[in-house]
Amino acid sequence: MTSSDASSVSVYDIDINALQGGSADLGQYKGKAVLIVNVASKCGLTPQYAGLERLHEQYADKGFTVLGVPCNQFLGQEPGTSEEIAEFCSATYGVTFPMTEKVEVNGEGRHSLYERLVGHADAEGHTGDIRWNFEKFLIGRDGAVVARFSPQTEPESAEVAAAVEKAIG
Template identity: 80%
Template sequence: MTTDLNGTSPLGVEIGALAGGSADLASYTGRAVLVVNVASKCGLTPQYSGLERLQERYAAQGFTVLGVPCNQFLGQEPGSAEEIAEFCSATYGVTFPMTEKVEVNGEGRHPLYERLVGFADAEGHTGDIRWNFEKFLIGRDGQVVARFSPQTEPESADVVAAVEKALG
């Protein structure tokens, strides 16, 4: 299947990497990508551990987690890029790529999230991101194939099944 990265694929947008420069989302074409808006000071922050385990478990099969820091939910990601990177590495051993901090809702919503929020989760929710750690799975063809609520643990049966199917 041919993917039009400049059309509807979330991988067709420009976004910076946390460490500077481009995150080069187009380079993930042909991989399954779990995009997660993350925060360092949230009750759900321990999900970083499960996200890292998913990364380790499936990376060799063509999978990556992509963390997208966001400070829109009660200011739970207030740090600089350096502080976020240090927290993720030192506290959770995060090795998966991270983007620059962006807005996921409202007038300043990043184009990446413009392309993600129209996809419904299993309960039918579309639209605005509800909280930190909402998850979108992008298939190898560059299209969104699943959406998971913030409370859905990264290693839940539903997420693992969706990742395995996307890698299939």
């Protein structure tokens, strides 16, 4: 898929597997707002899992979900198997939000989901490659990218909360 093709494809039409196998079926999120986050278990930003879970719980009944996308491209900070990642997230942070298979978010092996996302600019105007673990993309109810947040932006920041509230309308 070329990058021009990627911009016309809805995130709902992209194939990606769930962490525990089988399709993650992104089509199930049509009509919801989704915060897509590339995650890692051994990163200085890993404590953001707690904030992501609280955000997920706070807005879940209003048509919102967090979707974690494990990635091992940043200093090997997500080395585990699917089972190890699931156990870590559940046991350490009580994560209940859905997670996909581990994918590449940059480079020649970039997953088509991230091909679709990286063209959107954040508040500072950054587009293109994912800079680090925990970069966040907010998808509106219509499947369009409505916001991008830097890895350092806390999930429970006023900026993210305001964007989520606007997206769930």
